Amino acid sequence: MTIEPIDLLHGGARRVIASYLVESEDGLALVDCGPSSCLQALKDGLAARGVGVGDLRHLLLTHIHLDHAGAAGPLVREHPGLQVHVSEVGAPHLVDPSRLEASARRLYGEAFDALWGELSPVPAENVHAVAGRVLDLDCFPSPGHARHHVSYLHPDGTLFTGDSVGVRISPARFVLAPTPPPEIDLEAWRRTLEETERRGPARLALTHFGVFDDVQGHLARFRETLHVWAERVAHGMDEATFVAAARADCASSDPDEVDAYDRSAPYWQCFAGLQRYWCKRSEAAAS
Ligand SMILES: [Zn+2]
Structure with a gap:
């Protein structure tokens, strides 16, 4: 499978937030799911690849900021079999997102709902704290942007970086x-x-936005x-x-x-x- 961004069309704009669909040793996985406000665009992007939400087995989160992980709760509600992987520090905030929501509302004020949409809890039994390998990916801590940030190296050499190596809007x-x-x-x-x-x-897959070989x-x-x-x-x-x-x-x-x-x-x-x-x-x- 060629690794390419699914454009989540955040705020109606192209090349703002990406999600990535990958094959793992245990079926299809999504790396970062974007916010709830982009759920329809995510579903459309998956459908264009012949995939439904129910076909996903795993969700690998780089960190819990809303632009990366906000839709985790609604996705698991729709598909209770989805297993969500996140750093140990991030895990409790998926199970109870109330503090995360309060701090994001302070930062974004009235714009919060339109930007990010719903935040809802992920059942604890769906949440797995990552350590070392996750499926056949090498997962390692990548703090700096956020304390709990992790990155995932796929066996094909693609590194899913979240925000750990910056923002670069392809093809810039x-x-x-x-x-x-x-x-x-x-x-x-x-x-x-x-x-x-x-x-x-071999290449960097950035949430914002695209895959880069240099x-x-x-x-x-x-x-x-x-x-x-x-x-x-x-x-x-x-x-x-x-x-x-x-x-x-x-x-x-x-x-x-x-x-x-x-x-x-x-x-x-x-x-x-x-x-x-x-x-x-x-x-x-x-x-
Ligand atoms: Zn981000």
Whole structure:
């Protein structure tokens, strides 16, 4: 099976959120399912591949942010045989999503419902905490974007990265550093990139958005963006200046895609997450 994104048409736009259908040693698996607001587009994308929700056996989640995992509850309600794999830290939030929903509602306010749709609990018996291998995929921790983030390496060499190696909107080249609040950890993220390289993936399958073969170049550009953006905030750049500089970085590489990147990882959120990271760092140093 060729691994290609199912476009979830988030907010009616193309190339914002992808889900991936893969063959595993135990039948069909979906890597990240997107939010409930995209459920119909997910079903349409599966149907175009001759697959129904009831044909899926496993759902592999990279992390529990709503753009990746929001539809897990409604999917399991519709198909109670679906087995959901997620990090140990993420698992309780699938079983009881109330805290996750409250914090997302604080961040998104009135836009929450239209953006993400319903959040509903996944029965505990469907939820499996990942460790090491999951089916025939190599699953490893990839913190940085979120503490509980994991990545999945398929035996064919495709690495499902979630948000761990940045955001890049196919076919563009620019690699954005998705650093939303509240859990950005730059030290952990550097180790994640080393772990990613050590595994020598043949290609990277990004949730936002698409499959890329130029692994070394991609990772180098991601490190560059992450470093430059973090330094700007560390040196006191304000939000408006940061957003303008980030848009200019994107435009210098891919002038037609500046807004496409903003749909997947809003520049203002990247600023907010880095600012929070540096505040926490200086509080820790002071105490
Ligand atoms: Zn994401």
